[in-house]
Amino acid sequence: MDIIGFKEKMKEFNISFDDVLVHSGYLINLATPNDENWEKSINLMKEEIRITSLLGIKYFNVHPGSHLGEGDEFGYDRIAKALDIILEEVNNLGVNILLENVAKKGGNIGWKMEQLGEIIKRSNFSGKLGITYDTCHGFDSNYDIRDRDDVRRLLDEIDKYIGLEKFKMIHLNDSKFSLGAGKDRHEFIGKGEIGIKGFETFLSFDEIIKLPMHLETPGDDTEHAEDIKVIKRIFSNIYI
Ligand code: MN
Ligand code: MN
Numbered sequence: 072m073d074i075i076g077f078k079e080k081m082k083e084f085n086i087s088f089d090d091v092l093v094h095s096g097y098l099i100n101l102a103t104p105n106d107e108n109w110e111k112s113i114n115l116m117k118e119e120i121r122i123t124s125l126l127g128i129k130y131f132n133v134h135p136g137s138h139l140g141e142g143d144e145f146g147y148d149r150i151a152k153a154l155d156i157i158l159e160e161v162n163n164l165g166v167n168i169l170l171e172n173v174a175k176k177g178g179n180i181g182w183k184m185e186q187l188g189e190i191i192k193r194s195n196f197s198g199k200l201g202i203t204y205d206t207c208h209g210f211d212s213n214y215d216i217r218d219r220d221d222v223r224r225l226l227d228e229i230d231k232y233i234g235l236e237k238f239k240m241i242h243l244n245d246s247k248f249s250l251g252a253g254k255d256r257h258e259f260i261g262k263g264e265i266g267i268k269g270f271e272t273f274l275s276f277d278e279i280i281k282l283p284m285h286l287e288t289p290g291d292d293t294e295h296a297e298d299i300k301v302i303k304r305i306f307s308n309i310y311i
């Protein structure tokens with residue numbers, strides 16, 4: 072019943088199933104050195120992907136995980152192995168997994184495009200994997216999208232390490248903290264350190280503007296409606 076209701080709402084609001092994703096639960100850590108938690112993460116993710124498929128959604132977004140001190144090399148292999156175990160079972164359900172870039176903090180893997188690429192390369196199911204770019208997490212990790220050259224550098228890194236065809240979604244968030252802070256605190260669009268000018272720069276690239284974008288800014292419907300207004304104003308400034 073919930074599934075039918077969901078699909079009806081998607082139709083009612085004219086939202087394409089190509090433009091949405093399911094975000095994994097936050098307890099999942101595919102990089103953990105703890106075997107019990109690793110297996111639990113794998114099993115929970117399989118279950119979440121089955122639900123994603125039942126809803127007719129094609130993309131499942133997950134943070135690569137934290138190696139909790141074991142180092143990046145350990146993390147890449149641990150995550151790739153987990154993804155393979157998961158996809159061996161659910162790869163026929165029509166769901167693609169998107170690895171989201173995360174804030175540079177703790178043992179987080181995936182704050183650099185090169186790291187996301189390393190995971191994808193080590194998986195046997197690289198064809199089912201892509202990436203999501205979160206502007207707040209990227210800003211936390213020294214990708215300064217207020218600067219045209221830095222946006223170019225970001226796109227070049229994605230092209231080099233991952234492939235632009237695997238770049239599928241954007242999480243559009245401003246950042247409460249300054250460049251490289253690694254704090255992961257989202258802010259309303261234009262009210263944070265990226266700012267209106269920053270988003271004008273970021274959104275003026277063809278490779279970015281063609282992608283589906285999701286807000287993960289604070290607040291609820293009222294605040295999000297305001298964020299959408301701000302974004303539309305930014306678009307009208309760029310594309311007159
Ligand atoms: Mn996320
Ligand atoms: Mn995000």
Ligand code: ZN
Nearest residue numbers: 207208255257
């Ligand atoms: Zn975040």
